[in-house]
Structures are given as C-alpha cells and as structure tokens.
Amino acid sequence: MGSLEVKTLLEGQAEVWQYMFGFADSMVLKSAVELRLADIIHSYGGPMSLSQIASKIDSASPNIPYLGRIMRMLARKGVFGAHRPSEGGDTTYGLTHISTWLRHDSELSLAPMILMENNLWQLAPWHYLSQCVKQGGIAFKKAHGCEMWDFASQNPEFNKLFNDALACTTKIVMRAFLSQYKEGFNNVRSLVDVGGGTGGELAEILKTYPHMKGINFDLPHVVATAPEYDGVSNVGGNMFDAIPNADVIFMKWILHDWSDEACVKILKNCRKAIPEKTGRVVLVEIVLQENGDNMFGNMDVVFDLLMFAHTTGGKERTEPEWKKLLEEGGFPRYNIINIPALPSIIEAYPL
Structure with a gap:
C-alpha cells in the first residue's frame, strides 16, 4: 500500500470519527443554552473567567472543572472566544457572532429551537431511520406510538417546546421575508396564515401592512394558546377540510411537513379559498439544491432528513418537484425569490 493510499485511508478514518461523534456538537450547544452562558456573558458586558461565569449559573454549587471542559469545546468551535493571557492568569471567554444566537434575552435567538430539536422526544425518532428503510412507516410513530401532531396535542410540555x-x-425568517417582500402585500385586503401557530408571524406581517385583515389559522389546540395581536383573528380548524377565504394565503414551512398527496389536497383547498383572478399563495419553503453550494451548506438535506424523522411523509423539495406539486394543486405559474435565510419565497398563481 503506497503512502498516498495510506494517507487517504487515514483521512477517511478521521472523517468517520468526526461523523460518529457529530452529536457532541449539538449536545454541548444545548448545554450552553440550558446554562444560559451567552446570556451571562452578555449581561456582564465583556469576557469572563470560568469562576465568574460559574458564579452566575443558577446552581448552589456549580462544578467549575466540568464547565471548563464544555467551554473548551465551545471555544474550539468558535461559539465563544477564548483569551489566554501570555503572562499567565485565567482564560476569559467572550461572545462571538455564533453565541449571539444562543441568548434567551435576544429578539433574534435560536435558543428555543436548539432546546426543542435536541430534546429526547425529538431525538428518539432519528434512531428509527434504518428501520423505516427496511419496513416503511413513520419514524416518530415508531418512537412514540403516535404521530407528532397527536403527540403535541396530548403533551402540553412538548406542545410549548414546539411552539x-x-x-x-x-422571527428570524419573517425579518428576512419582509426585507425582500417589501411591496408584496400592498394591494391585499385579507391574508390567511395557514398553520400560523400562535400568530407571531402574522403579527409581524401586519406591522408592515396594517391595512390588511389577518386570520391566523391552525389546529384548535394550537390557537387556544395564542396571545392577542392587533388585527389578528385566531381561527381553529383543519387545512385538510377547508381554509378560510382571503385574497392571499400565506404558508411558512407547512408543506414540507407533508407528503406530495397531502400537499396537493392542501393546495386545492387554498385554490378554493382565494379569488380566481387576483388570488395567490405565498410559500416560505426550502428549495433543495443538488450541489448544496450556499452559506447554509448541507442544511437543506439535513432538513429533509428532519422531515423524515419527525413528520408523516414530509420532505424538502427541489424546484422541479415544487413545480410539479404546484401544478397538481391548481397553481400552474410560480416565482421563486431568494431571501437572506435558509428558506426562499415561492409565489404561486392559479392563472
């Protein structure tokens, strides 16, 4: 075996080790959020030593050596900056452009998403992917005995985590959406947000377009927990049965949760709910790229596997797959608008 072959084989081994323990990245990130490390450093106003950070953790006796090992990993990953004085003294840790997204007290934060996706409930279905390949079925149901939406309706703690x-x-995606869709709703009188959760995204849209009537439409147990927002009416129902009438229907990260057959049914209900000549559907969804050549790297295919793990036949789709789906749902014309976020805007028209 030549030296180049040995080197290549060794590189392969090294990469397998990296993939094998890829979960360590997400687990240490979760621990940082649970310990509120970014909030502690931000509140302090500058870099802090381990003992200073530990003194602010919600614990009577935090273990500083354990904290040090977590911070070492996070610093190596660039989540926190580490400054080691040349003359000796304690290493201090500061915020970076990454840890800014871990703060609970920030308007734009991924902390709740980190806690949800790395919760045991959400991790369990990932262990069933190979079983699904062999036997078919739904990974979440194999792990928990029911599908995710039923699980959420029966489990208030999970429902809150998810919402x-x-x-x-x-908040993150809507800021990017509104920055690129500045005049998109200028002449729209009414907008239905299908699967709008607790109404936050519709409230953001109405801040920019206060002339519109907004309907937040979701399952009854979801809208039951929705706060009051100016201009937003909460309506409980099922998008597979019927969708409230409006000039425009908005759906953010809804269709990727469902199979092609289910999506066609939803789109046909959308088609019935909007005016034939002037109506449209505005989707915010990932358009899967075959080469993954963008800032978000492999996140499109990661999200596709996330749909595999958590949903009932959901998946991310390429542009040709979106085109076919929209046509079958009654929307032969579409337009894709890129925004500074993981998903894109897809406008779909019935004529």
Missing part, C-alpha cells in the same frame, strides 16, 4: 421553537424561527 416556542417555531416562534423563534418565525
């Missing part, structure tokens, strides 16, 4: 995670990603 909080969606609310935080809504």
Whole structure:
C-alpha cells in the first residue's frame, strides 16, 4: 500500500470519527443554552473567567472543572472566544457572532429551537431511520406510538417546546421575508396564515401592512394558546377540510411537513379559498439544491432528513418537484425569490 493510499485511508478514518461523534456538537450547544452562558456573558458586558461565569449559573454549587471542559469545546468551535493571557492568569471567554444566537434575552435567538430539536422526544425518532428503510412507516410513530401532531396535542410540555421553537424561527425568517417582500402585500385586503401557530408571524406581517385583515389559522389546540395581536383573528380548524377565504394565503414551512398527496389536497383547498383572478399563495419553503453550494451548506438535506424523522411523509423539495406539486394543486405559474435565510419565497398563481 503506497503512502498516498495510506494517507487517504487515514483521512477517511478521521472523517468517520468526526461523523460518529457529530452529536457532541449539538449536545454541548444545548448545554450552553440550558446554562444560559451567552446570556451571562452578555449581561456582564465583556469576557469572563470560568469562576465568574460559574458564579452566575443558577446552581448552589456549580462544578467549575466540568464547565471548563464544555467551554473548551465551545471555544474550539468558535461559539465563544477564548483569551489566554501570555503572562499567565485565567482564560476569559467572550461572545462571538455564533453565541449571539444562543441568548434567551435576544429578539433574534435560536435558543428555543436548539432546546426543542435536541430534546429526547425529538431525538428518539432519528434512531428509527434504518428501520423505516427496511419496513416503511413513520419514524416518530415508531418512537412514540403516535404521530407528532397527536403527540403535541396530548403533551402540553412538548406542545410549548414546539411552539416556542417555531416562534423563534418565525422571527428570524419573517425579518428576512419582509426585507425582500417589501411591496408584496400592498394591494391585499385579507391574508390567511395557514398553520400560523400562535400568530407571531402574522403579527409581524401586519406591522408592515396594517391595512390588511389577518386570520391566523391552525389546529384548535394550537390557537387556544395564542396571545392577542392587533388585527389578528385566531381561527381553529383543519387545512385538510377547508381554509378560510382571503385574497392571499400565506404558508411558512407547512408543506414540507407533508407528503406530495397531502400537499396537493392542501393546495386545492387554498385554490378554493382565494379569488380566481387576483388570488395567490405565498410559500416560505426550502428549495433543495443538488450541489448544496450556499452559506447554509448541507442544511437543506439535513432538513429533509428532519422531515423524515419527525413528520408523516414530509420532505424538502427541489424546484422541479415544487413545480410539479404546484401544478397538481391548481397553481400552474410560480416565482421563486431568494431571501437572506435558509428558506426562499415561492409565489404561486392559479392563472
């Protein structure tokens, strides 16, 4: 075996080790959120030593050596910055552009999403992917005995975890959406947000377009926990049965939760709910790229596997797959608008 072959084989082994323990990245990130490390450093106003950070953790006797090992990993990953004085003294840790997204007290934060996706309830279905390949079926149901939406309706703690995670990603994506869709709703009188959760994304839209009537439409147990927002009416129902009438229907990260057959049914109900000549559907969804050549790297295919693990036939779709789905649902014309976020805007028209 030549030296180049040995080197290549060794590189392969090294990469397998990295993939094998990829979960360590998400687990240490989760621990940082649970310990509120980014909030502690931000509140302090500058870099802190381990003992200073430990003194602010909600615990009577925090273990500083354990904290040090977590911070070492996070610093190596660039989540926190580490400054080691050349003349000796304690290493201090500061915020970076990554840890800014871990703060609970920030308007734009991914902390609730980190807690939700790394919760035992959400991790369990990932262990059933190979079983699904062999036997078919739904990973979440194999792990928990029911599908995710039923699980949420029966489990208030999970329902809150899930809604909080969606609310935080809504703020991030909606800011990007509104920055690129500045005049998109100028002549729209009414808008239905299908699967709008607790109404946060619709409230953000109405701040920019206060002339519109907004209907937040979701399952009854979801809208039951929705706060009051100016201009937003909460309506409980099922998008597979019927959707409230409006000029425009908005759906953010809804269709990726469902199979092609289910999506066609939803789109046909959308088609019935909007005016034939002037109506449209506005989707915010990932458009899967075959090469993954963008800032978010492999997140499109990761999200596709997330749909595999958590939903009933959901998946991310390429542009040709979106085109076919929209046509079958009664929307032969579409337009894709890129925004500074993981998903894109897809406008779909019935004529």
